[in-house]
Amino acid sequence: MQTIISKIDSNDIDKNELKKHSELLKNGETVIFPTETVYGLGANALDENAVKKIYEAKGRPSDNPLIVHIHNKDLIYDLSKDIDDKAKKVIDKFWPGPLTVILKKNDKVPKTTTGGLDTVAIRMPKNDIALELLRECNLPIAAPSANISGKPSPTNGKHVVDSMNGRVAGIIIGDDCDYGLESTVVDFTEEIPMILRPGSITKKDLENVIGKVEIDPSLLNHEDNKKAKAPGMKYKHYSPDAEVFIVSGKNDDVIEKINSLIDENDKNGLKSGVLCLEKNKKKYKGKVISLGENFKEVGRNLFNSLITMDNEKINVVYSEEFLDDEVGMAIMNRLLKSSGYKVIRV
Ligand code: TXA
Ligand code: MG
Numbered sequence: 001m002q003t004i005i006s007k008i009d010s011n012d013i014d015k016n017e018l019k020k021h022s023e024l025l026k027n028g029e030t031v032i033f034p035t036e037t038v039y040g041l042g043a044n045a046l047d048e049n050a051v052k053k054i055y056e057a058k059g060r061p062s063d064n065p066l067i068v069h070i071h072n073k074d075l076i077y078d079l080s081k082d083i084d085d086k087a088k089k090v091i092d093k094f095w096p097g098p099l100t101v102i103l104k105k106n107d108k109v110p111k112t113t114t115g116g117l118d119t120v121a122i123r124m125p126k127n128d129i130a131l132e133l134l135r136e137c138n139l140p141i142a143a144p145s146a147n148i149s150g151k152p153s154p155t156n157g158k159h160v161v162d163s164m165n166g167r168v169a170g171i172i173i174g175d176d177c178d179y180g181l182e183s184t185v186v187d188f189t190e191e192i193p194m195i196l197r198p199g200s201i202t203k204k205d206l207e208n209v210i211g212k213v214e215i216d217p218s219l220l221n222h223e224d225n226k227k228a229k230a231p232g233m234k235y236k237h238y239s240p241d242a243e244v245f246i247v248s249g250k251n252d253d254v255i256e257k258i259n260s261l262i263d264e265n266d267k268n269g270l271k272s273g274v275l276c277l278e279k280n281k282k283k284y285k286g287k288v289i290s291l292g293e294n295f296k297e298v299g300r301n302l303f304n305s306l307i308t309m310d311n312e313k314i315n316v317v318y319s320e321e322f323l324d325d326e327v328g329m330a331i332m333n334r335l336l337k338s339s340g341y342k343v344i345r346v
Contacts, residue, residue: 001166001167001168001169002166003164003165003166003167003168003169003170003171004020004021004024004169004170004171005161005165005170005171005173006018006020006021006170006171006172006173007157007173007174008129008172008173008174010034010127010128010129010174010175013128013129013132015132015136018129018132018133018136018172019136020170021033021133021170021172022133022136022137023137024169024170025042025043025044025050025133025137025139025141026044026137026139028043028044028047028049028050028053029043029050029053029168029169029170030042030043030050030053030054030057030168030169030170031043031133031168031169031170031171031172032146032160032164032168032170032171032172033129033130033133033143033172033174034127034129034130034157034172034173034174034175034177035069035125035126035127035130035143035177036097036098036125036126036127036130036177036178036179037098037125037177037178037179037180037181037182037183037199037200038145038146038153038154038155038177038179038180038181038182038303039145039146039153039154039155039157039160039177040067040069040125040130040141040143040144040145040146041054041057041058041143041144041145041146041164041168042054042069042141042142042143043141043142043143044137044139044140044141044142045066045068045079045109045113045139045140045141045142046108046109046110046113046139046140047110048110048112048113051066051110051112051113051142052112054066054142054143054144057164057167057168058144058146058147058148058149059148059149059150060144060149061149062112062115063115063116063231064115064144064231065113065114065115065116065117065119065120065121065231066113066114066115066121066142066143066144067100067121067122067123067142067143067144067183067185068109068113068120068121068122068123068140068141068142069122069123069124069125069130069134069140069141069142069143070122070123070124070134070140070141071124071131071134071135072124073091073092073095073124075122075140076091076101076103076122078106078108078140079103079105079106079108079109079120079122079140080103080104080105080106080109080120080122081103081104081105081106082103082104083103083188084103084188084189084193086188086193086210086211087101087103087188087193089209089210090186090193090206090209090210091124093209094201094205094209095123095124095126096124096125096126096127096131097124097125097126097201098123098125098126098179098181098182098183098184098199098200098201099123099183099184099186099199099201100121100122100123100183100184100185100186100197101121101122101123101186101188102119102120102121102185102186102187102188102189102196103119103120103122103188103189104118104119104120104189105117105118105119105120113142115231117231119187119189121185122140123183126178127174127178129172129174133172145182146160146164147163148163148164150237150238150239151163151238151239151240151307152238152239152240152302152303152304152306152307152338153182153238153303154303154304154307155176155177155180155300155303155304156176156177156304157171157173157174157176159304159307160173161173162311176300176304177300178300179199179200179299179300180299180300180301180302180303180304181199181200181299181300181302181303181327181330181331181334182197182199183197183199183200183201184197184198184199184200184201184202184206184330185197185199185230186206186213187229192212192213192214193206193210193213193214194213194214194215194216194229195213195214195215195216195219196216196219196228196229196230197219197230197330197333198215198219198329198330198333199330200296200299200327200330202325202326202327202329202330203215203325203329204325204326216228216229216230219333237334237337237338238303238306238334238337238338239337239338239340240306240307240309240310240317240338241310242273242306242309242310242314242315242316242317243315243316243317243342244306244316244317244318244319244335244338244339244340244342245261245316245317245318245319245339245342245343245344246318246319246320246321246335246336246339246342246343246344247261247318247319247320247321247343247344247346248321248343248344248345248346249345249346250346251280253346254320254321254346255280255283255284256346257344257346258274258284258318259283259284259285261316261318261344262274262284262285262286262318263285265286265315265316270315270316271286271287271312271313271314271315271316272285272286272287272314272315272316272317272318273286273287273288273289273309273312273314273316273317273318274286274287274288274289274317274318274319274320275289275291275302275305275306275309275317275318275319275320276288276289276290276291276319276320277290277291277292277293277298277320277322278290278291278292278293279293280320287309287312287314289301289305289308289309291305291322295322295324295326295327295328295331296327298322298331299327299330299331302331302334302335303334306338318344319335319339321335321343322335
């Protein structure tokens, strides 16, 4: 497939260039666009044939439902019904932004979009290019992360083009994504809202607005992963070609352990990589990528660093652990999946 690739400046959006892509969407084609979380691979959410092209381009299982993107809060009434007051409150507080709400779907939304479910996931992204594109085509756009299914989600234009050129009709390259982790997914169809996927908007953030919020228990115990309530959470996910291990323990012990593992790998002809906080960067051997000075930066850099490790043909990646009860939860959720839950404790 010939892919139309456009680089668009978010500070000075070229409307003519953008229109090419909104036309593709109106014609039932797929377009990749930047959001504040990760790049999304979009198509008309109300057109089953268009949605099928998303699943094909990603190689995604068809029971894994998609998030529908809108440019105006009121569009939730076009797509869903029985909307809980708590959902309205968080939408008012956090949209546009990295939060997805699960609501009961109405008849307009095809089950191809919702992976066969009676609920629909909706979000309003906080990215000027995404919002302008949604406004211009005036359609709800279903968009999963723009990676081949199972791989880390792309957060910059180069990684999108590397893996998706020829698989979609259009690609819009914008800035690197602000957050780098996918949106927090919250189910509002039960009495107490439940986080199905942790993200940059945390349990605390939500509870400040609506009181008690639960976390899908399967997120806290990986043995339960297969029972995850968000279908997408049960699949192998975010996995680079390299084998990933998380190393857990006191800072100095972790450094010593990783360096000794790297020595072993060297002997066996394996190339090693390390993902760490900036403060530890100079203490490691191997290919070292600092993910940043704080957890917000770690979130932003995690996926693109995993992809960089693959581009550098690294065989084994060791990551430090990033624990806290805020964005650390989202980071560790992605890292644990990337590693297939392989944690080395020292
Ligand atoms: O930040 C994001 O959310 C990005 C950008 C592009 O918006 N999108 C994204 O989509 O991450 P995707 O398809 O990679 O992940 C959607 C997640 C999956 O875990 C899926 O199972 C869950 O949301 N999900 C979608 N609809 C659902 C529903 N009706 N009920 C439960 N989980 C749902
Ligand atoms: Mg995804």
